[in-house]
Amino acid sequence: xxxxxxxxxxxxxxxxxxxxxxxxxxxxxxxxxxxxxxxxxxxxxxxxxxxxxxxxxxxxxxxxxxxxxxxxxxxxxxxxxxxxxxxxxxxx
Amino acid sequence: xxxxxxxxxxxxxxxxxxxxxxxxxxxxxxxxxxxxxxxxxxxxxxxxxxxxxxxxxxxxxxxxxxxxxxxxxxxxxxxxxxxxxxxxxxxxxxxxxxxxxxxxxxxxxxxxxxxxxxxxxxxxxxxxxxxxxxxxxxxxxxxxxxxxxxxxxxxxxxxxxxxxxxxxxxxxxxxxxxxxxxxxxxxxxxxxxxxxxxxxxxxxxxxxxxxxxxxxxxxxxxxxxxxxxxxxxxxxxxxxxxxxxxxxxxxxxxxxxxxxxxxxxxxxxxxxxxxxxxxxxxxxxxxxxxxxxxxxxxxxxxxxxxxxxxxxxxxxxxxxxxxxxxxxxxxxxxxxxxxxxxxxxxxxxxxxxxxxxxxxxxxxxxxxxxxxxxxxxxxxxxxxxxxxxxxxxxxxxxxxxxxxxxxxxxxxxxxxxxxxxxxxxxxxxxxxxxxxxxxxxxxxxxxxxxxxxx
Numbered sequence: 001x002x003x004x005x006x007x008x009x010x011x012x013x014x015x016x017x018x019x020x021x022x023x024x025x026x027x028x029x030x031x032x033x034x035x036x037x038x039x040x041x042x043x044x045x046x047x048x049x050x051x052x053x054x055x056x057x058x059x060x061x062x063x064x065x066x067x068x069x070x071x072x073x074x075x076x077x078x079x080x081x082x083x084x085x086x087x088x089x090x091x092x
Numbered sequence: 093x094x095x096x097x098x099x100x101x102x103x104x105x106x107x108x109x110x111x112x113x114x115x116x117x118x119x120x121x122x123x124x125x126x127x128x129x130x131x132x133x134x135x136x137x138x139x140x141x142x143x144x145x146x147x148x149x150x151x152x153x154x155x156x157x158x159x160x161x162x163x164x165x166x167x168x169x170x171x172x173x174x175x176x177x178x179x180x181x182x183x184x185x186x187x188x189x190x191x192x193x194x195x196x197x198x199x200x201x202x203x204x205x206x207x208x209x210x211x212x213x214x215x216x217x218x219x220x221x222x223x224x225x226x227x228x229x230x231x232x233x234x235x236x237x238x239x240x241x242x243x244x245x246x247x248x249x250x251x252x253x254x255x256x257x258x259x260x261x262x263x264x265x266x267x268x269x270x271x272x273x274x275x276x277x278x279x280x281x282x283x284x285x286x287x288x289x290x291x292x293x294x295x296x297x298x299x300x301x302x303x304x305x306x307x308x309x310x311x312x313x314x315x316x317x318x319x320x321x322x323x324x325x326x327x328x329x330x331x332x333x334x335x336x337x338x339x340x341x342x343x344x345x346x347x348x349x350x351x352x353x354x355x356x357x358x359x360x361x362x363x364x365x366x367x368x369x370x371x372x373x374x375x376x377x378x379x380x381x382x383x384x385x386x387x388x389x390x391x392x393x394x395x396x397x398x399x400x401x402x403x404x405x406x407x408x409x410x411x412x413x414x415x416x417x418x419x420x421x422x423x424x425x426x427x428x429x430x431x432x433x434x435x436x437x438x439x440x441x442x443x444x445x446x447x448x449x450x451x452x453x454x455x456x457x458x459x460x461x462x463x464x465x466x467x468x469x470x471x472x473x474x475x476x477x478x479x480x481x482x483x484x485x486x487x488x489x490x491x492x493x494x495x496x497x498x499x500x501x502x503x504x505x506x507x508x509x510x511x512x513x514x515x516x517x518x519x520x521x522x523x524x525x526x527x528x529x530x531x532x533x534x535x536x537x538x539x540x541x542x543x544x545x546x
Contacts, residue, residue, distance in 0.1 A: 004248040005094075009104050037097050048100050060159055079104070081161035083094075088350040089343045 004054040005034065005083035006069065012076025014045035025070055026051060029058035035079065045076070050083070107162055111315035111378045112344060114351050115371045116166040117153050118291035119337040120298035120306040121145050122366060123172040123207075127420075131185035134178055135192035142169060142196035142205075145305050145361075150201040152358045156351055164351065165312070165513075169197060169225040169488060170296035171207035178218030182280045184279060186226035187233065189329075194234040198383035204279075206296035211286070214536075224254075227261050230517075232268035238294035244284035244482040246489045250537040253481065258282050259475030259531065263498055266467070270500035273508035277497040278430075278462060282478050284485030284492045289365045295458070300324040306364035308421060311348035312371045315378040316340055317408075321386045333387060334407040341368070341411030349416045367421030368412035370459060372432035374515035380425050381434025381444075382402075390432055393444025402455035422491060424457030430510060430517035431462055439518045446520050454484050459493035462509045464517040467500040474498060476527035479537075487540055 008026075010018060018035070028034060031051050038047040056063065064080050071078035106112040108487045126137035153164045171177075171193075178189050190208060197205035206232060210220040225238050241258060244250035257322055262282075266274030281295040288299020291308035298306070320340045324332060350365050356363035370378045381392035384400040405425045413419050427449065429435045438444035446463065453459045459481050465474075478494045485492030499508045509516045 005206065007095075007100055011104070011108075018179045039097065046101060048097060050094070064158055077108075079161050084099055084350060085160040085162065085347060086095050086103055088346040089103055090095060 003034075003052045006051055006053050006080050007083055007086060008051060008078065008080045009048040010045070010047040010071070010076050010078045012045060012071070012074070013043065015074065018047065018074055018076060019047070021070060021074060022049070022067070025066060029056050029063060031056050038059060106316045106344070110319045111312070111375060112347070113163040113165050113312050113468060114309060114348055115292075115312040116147070116168050116291050116310040117164055117352070117355050118168040118170055118296055118308045118310070119146050119149050119359070119361070120170045120289065120302055120308055122298055122302060122304050123174075123177045127177045127179070129180055131178070131181045131188045134181065135188050138177070138189065139192040139196045142171070142193070143199050144538045145507050146202065147198040152355055155358070156354055160351065162347055166204070168291070168293060168296065169200070169202050170291070170298045171205070172298050172300065173207055173209035173211055175210035175217070175220045175223040176300065176460070178223070179217055183222040183225065186223055187229060190226070190230040190234050190237055194237050197236040201285065202236070204236050204238050204293040206238040206240065206293050207298060208237050209241060209297045211242045212254045213245045213251055214506060215251060216254070224257060224261060227280060228264035228268050228276065231265050231279050238279045238296070240281040240283055240286065240295045240297060242283040242286040244486050245479070246285055246486050247539055249539040250284070250479065250482045250486060252479065252531070252537055253534050256472075256475050256531050256534065257478050258478055259471035259473070262474050262496065263471045266498045267500055273464075273510065274467070274497045274499045275510050275514070278495065278510055278514050280495065284482040285490060287421050287491055291367050292369065292371065292422060293397070294495060302364070303362065305361045307352055307359065307361055308364040308367065309348050309352035309355070310367040310369055310371065310421065311344050312373070313340070313344040314370050314372045314380050314383055317345055317370065317385050318377065318379070318386060321383065333480070334403060337404060337407035338411035341408045342415045345412040345415035354498045356395050363418070365418045365420030366416040368409055368416075368419055368423040369421065370408055370425040372426060372428065373513060374431055374433055376433050379432045379434035380427055381432055381438055385434065391441055391443035392438040393448050397448065398455055401427070401452050405456040422457040426454055426458055426461060427456060428462035429520075430464065430515040431513060436516070436518060439520060446522060450480060450484070451494055453481065454488060457491055459485070459495070461493065461495050462497070462514065462517065463495075463517045464497045464499045464502070465522045466503045466519055467496045467498050468503070469522050470526065470528070472477050472526065472528040472531040473522060475531045479531070483537070
């Protein structure tokens with residue numbers, strides 16, 4: 001089976017270690033990062049990661065919960081969504 | 093990366109700050125194989141079938157919510173009109189059927205179940221009459237049951253005996269639930285041209301032309317449309333407004349289509365339709381009235397409101413039809429007063445009257461919806477309000493409906509509180525001149541001509 005992409009979004013106030021901590025959690029779950037992009041708009045930090053969860057050793061709902069908890073610790077909002085929703089909304 | 097940063101950010105923003113959600117995933121279940129002559133046996137068959145078919149409905153919806161990050165607000169069930177299933181049981185036994193219906197909904201975890209319904213646009217069977225006469229008791233003694241009665245169609249005309257009867261039924265239903273401001277009437281809809289695949293409550297039922305089991309989806313998104321329009325320059329013309337609504341509607345419909353198809357697949361059933369309705373919620377910013385005001389009206393209800401609503405409704409459909417292979421249900425902007433903070437505001441400011449709402453229903457779905465009127469409004473006046481609304485639907489070949497609450501003990505200017513998605517509403521003024529002799533005539537208003545369309 002080919003890649004199974006998901007999109008992780010991190011939104012909140014910028015601080016040291018956001019990318020480090022998110023990447024660490026993903027590495028521990030055996031999730032490959034395919035792309036990272038970030039911007040700071042009106043003091044709000046937005047990072048979007050595209051990841052491949054095909055070989056993840058963490059169940060999707062657990063991963064979602066882990067990311068949410070990490071976000072709470074870092075004072076940002078982290079969510080993960082399967083890629084299909086973006087494909088449906090933005091591609092014909 | 094396959095998607096532009098802005099595209100991903102837009103979807104996330106729509107969900108997180110503009111209240112995009114899937115309003116309802118509704119499972120339509122046929123109960124035609126549950127009929128019989130013994131009320132206890134029918135009740136058991138109904139309970140067993142609903143709890144089996146819808147066993148995983150809530151679980152699957154929650155999985156999809158988590159995977160795609162889009163809230164699915166309601167999970168609901170619609171069934172074959174009960175008057176068809178229980179046509180030959182005794183009048184006093186209808187409550188038995190309704191209770192098993194209610195219990196089944198509770199067991200599978202859905203908040204409303206629709207289909208305590210009768211289709212009487214041409215006339216009543218004995219079963220239809222028994223069911224309709226049981227509505228006040230059923231809606232006051234059950235928690236999740238929703239009821240609807242179709243009293244008119246473009247092909248058959250208006251059954252004025254049913255219109256006269258429904259005025260009394262609505263009044264009795266409100267009276268029996270007077271401790272809660274007449275909330276029973278909020279679960280009762282009177283239709284013209286009722287759609288067979290509507291996923292929205294309180295009017296959902298599983299039509300006789302439908303299959304065994306089907307998933308219908310209703311999307312939402314007034315907040316998203318409002319946000320998109322607010323980014324347009326103040327002097328943007330109507331072409332630009334329409335274009336913006338179309339594009340937004342396309343995106344939210346696609347989200348609904350994806351969720352609907354996946355839900356159907358995982359539940360091992362077929363995907364029915366996507367309903368393109370813009371459904372408001374009482375939350376600030378999730379309002380149809382605010383969209384109309386954003387086009388330049390100082391208050392919803394002012395002159396110009398009907399034109400603005402016509403544009404909105406048409407643009408939502410144009411954007412949506414390309415986004416989904418199967419569009420159906422009600423598909424139009426809803427204008428329920430109690431469920432829309434902007435509508436409530438407009439009524440309280442004196443800008444929006446019952447007569448203006450009636451005019452607005454000529455250009456959008458679905459009708460006079462969630463409107464509180466004084467508790468002492470005579471049943472004949474309620475019937476006449478229904479008759480007018482049915483006439484609009486019949487002549488214009490569209491669905492119209494009336495869901496009106498004569499709030500017991502309340503008068504014009506008072507306030508009623510239903511709670512949750514049903515919201516709260518100011519009690520509106522009703523024309524006090526009596527239509528009693530008109531309503532008491534009885535009979536049918538003949539079906540209209542289908543040519544010479546002016």
